[in-house]
Amino acid sequence: MNALRFEIEAVCPITGARAGLLHTPHGVVETPVFMPVGTQATVKGMTPHDLLDPELDVRILLANTYHLFLRPGPEPIRRLGGLHRFMSWPRAILTDSGGFQVFSLSGLRKVADDGVVFRSHLDGSLHSFTPESTVDAQLAYGSDIAMVLDECPEYPVSHEYARASMNRTVAWAQAAFRHFRARAAGLETAHALFPIVQGGMYPGLRRECAGRLLDLDAEGYAIGGLSVGEPRPMSFEMVEAAAPLLPANRPRYAMGVGMPEELPEYVARGVDMMDCVLPSRNARNGYLFTSQGRLIIKHARYKDDPSPVDPDCGCYTCRHFSRAYLRHLFQAGEILYSVLATRHNLKRYLDIMRGIRHAILLGEFPEYLEVVRTAPAEAV
């Protein structure tokens, strides 16, 4: 039983960028899409009501297998009706497998062929993840889209290590799919599982990895291991190596990217889905994304500034509050600052994706790219 149906509405004849509709068990997602990150079953600072507001109209969220595994645990979530009911989110959820944590919490782990042993960052307790166990966890969560366990090596790594790591990721993906297909057959609801293309910063390994994952006949494919310290052109090059090999009629997901100006670049290389902590995390750290570039709200220059963060933004924050007020809230450490800033930054990212989608549908994506490539970096 398929969980997803990917309907392509338009393809840019110059770049190959696609606009489509991703039909999930929890609603339709317009692509290309930016997925806000809600690691611990919450987008920090946002209620589901905020995210559902037509102003944001978020269709799909991320949550994290690793973090929810440690707390509160897959079984409690299953008993409480799954992640959707647990967090009161009616729309689609994609769960990351914890593969990223294998790398980002590297001080605490040991990678073996059959999985990874790691220490909880919460209490130091020992746990293991296998391709099978992370599928089980994500089925307990009731994820619409689950991700296979992968290894996400840091940059730079040797070709030798990247190859071994990629081989492991492919083997894990194969094991995950075997287990997933056996388990999913007995379930009432449909779930999708995406494998992840790895291969370090070696185009040859990326191509090989993509080719080997095709046999899995997955409902969508992810490209991982991007923005792990490498220069940006290299990230784009890795996508250029892998994306053309992936099935044209399935969604492609670039994991963990990127800055606002990078989003159209990934789309131009055939990417349909992206997620990133930048809009939410940077919001809380005083970094606001605007149509005129970045704005660091803590700067004293905004102390008496009555203007909105972005005069061209129609978000709740920009409609009602001044830079001076937001700066005040930030300096005072007030919770409302994070709420308003996150709301604005998410709106900015979602607007960018809607703008990209609109341009593709109108056949004007090359012109759109031209404009954003010459955009200013800093707001005044």
Add this chain to the structure above:
RNA sequence: UCCUCAGUAGCUCAAUGGUAGAGCAUUCGGCUGUUAACCGAAGGGUUGUAGGUUCGAGUCCUACCUGAGGAG
């Protein structure tokens, strides 16, 4: 008028007589499948003033200035 206490970075305060520091603020970085309402760097001082003791004083002594309390 007298007594007591206190004067150190923009602010609040540290510093057994031995290289004047911290937090906040300021300025600037950083953040990319969140261990992050987080992390880092820089600028900023005639230690109230003037003398004295001492090898050496923010620290001890004297006078003065300012402030806060108290007494009358």
